[in-house]
Amino acid sequence: MKVKKYVGANTQEAMNKLKKELGSEAIILNTRVIKQKGFFNFFKKPLVEVTAAIEDKYLKSTDDKTANIDEINHELRKLRSLVEEVAVNVNSDEQTFNSNLEVYRDKLVSNGVDYNIATSILDNINVQINLKDKTKEEIQKIICYNIKEHIGNAEPLDLTDAPKIIFFVGPTGVGKTTTLAKIAAQLVIKDNYKIGLITADTYRIAAVEQLRTYSEILKLPLKIIYKPDEIYKAMAEFNDKDIILVDTAGRSHKDKTLINETKVLMNTVKNKEVYLVLSVTTDFLTMSSIVEQYNFIDDLKVIFTKLDEAETYGNILNTMFKHRCKLSYFTMGQDVPDDIKIANPDEIVKHLMGEN
Structure with a gap:
């Protein structure tokens, strides 16, 4: 080859x-x-x-x-077709792109925004708004408004209709178990909720032991399930809990068998929320492929981890723009429960526009 x-x-x-x-x-x-x-x-x-x-x-x-x-x-053929389609669209956009917006496109791209996405956002502004008599400050403000609209408002955990089951899904190595522990700790310490923990991540012994350690520190009960239908017994034992947090198996997003197992597991319950945990340091092509594997989930919320390790925040906008997911939390370290916060769209916009 x-x-x-x-x-x-x-x-x-x-x-x-x-x-x-x-x-x-x-x-x-x-x-x-x-x-x-x-x-x-x-x-x-x-x-x-x-x-x-x-x-x-x-x-x-x-x-x-x-x-x-x-x-x-087959997947590479689909990728080739997608790139060719995007190339045609980008070529068409280049012929009409407002040269006055190039400095802003360069700024977005330098901060990790996909070139095609930056072009699409700015070209749409140029089509909708007369920028001829606008100052640089006014143009930048308009761009910030549009970026924030694409990112959307943060939607954290909704506890208005407890009891509820919360699933955490995503690939290995993104901090999924630690993120679950941070949220569990905040619910226990700050809100005094009754919490139960379930792990289905039995593929990795380290993941089970990590969650077991957190459960002992937080004094929370932990159930380990090896098959999707075992969740019924665990839920019955947790029938007095307000919130049940479920750590699903973290393996490659290309593992179709595992994705199907996760799907079966989540379909066993009704009142649930699902959080896809992604590392902001992951390249956009891989991140996009991961999100697509979970497109069967309604109202999918995304938690971005490792913001403290990221050079740029561009992949946050890239993901929100392409997949229209719901933003929820950011994590920025290993400390439990401190290194997690509700995502702030204004903070992302400032980073992308080089204001931080």
């Missing part, structure tokens, strides 16, 4: 270079925005880099291009 990278001023230019050399059977592996290096390139537009691969059999003979494309990974 041959793997190459192509760089262009925009996605369409990079794709044209790719197609010219590798042909239409090439597979898109990754696409990202890169900054031009060097002091004198500081004010230049970011470039788009597309990484692609093609199997050797497509390089040997033009006759081989009629080979069965089902041999190519």
Whole structure:
């Protein structure tokens, strides 16, 4: 297999270079925005880099291009189609993009916002609002209003209709168990709720032991379930609790079997809330793929972790813009229960606009 990278001023230019050399059977592996290096390139537009691969059999003979494309990974084919579609849209946008907004697009991209998303948000402002006589301060304020609208208002835990079951889902390594413990501690210490803990994350011994440690410190009962239907017994034993917090198995979002088990588990109860825990340090392509695996969940709320480790907050806007999830909490460290807070959209906007 041959793997190459192509760089262009925009996605369409990079794709044209790719197609010219590798042909239409090439597979898109990754696409990202890169900054031009060097002091004198500081004010230049970011470039788009597309990484692609093609199997050797497509390089040997033009006759081989009629080979069965089902041999190519299905997910990579979908990704290629998506990138090509976006490239066409971006190319069209570039022809009409307001040059007065470029400085704001550069600012958003430098703070982690996807180039295409930044372009879409700003171009929509340009279409709707006459910016001709606006000052820079007025334009920036308008942009901030629009970004905040895309992020949406924070929606923390709703306890108006307790008893309730709270599920925490997401990949391994994002701080899911610690986040559950932080919320449990706040509910016990500050609000004096009766809490029960359930863990279905029996794939990792460390996860069970971690939650067991938290349960002992907080003096909360913990039940361990190994199959989805075992939750019925655990819930019966917790029938006196106001809130039951459930730690689901954290493994790769590509594990379809695990996702289905999680789905079955959540469908066993009615009055519930589901929180998808994501690390803000995860790259957007991976983060987007994770969110899509949980699109079967109604009213999905997102908790972003590791804000203390993040260079930028762009992925928060990227996720909210693309997937229309509901923002809930931020975590910024390991301390329980202190390092968690209700998400503040104004704080995100300030970071994205370089005001922090």
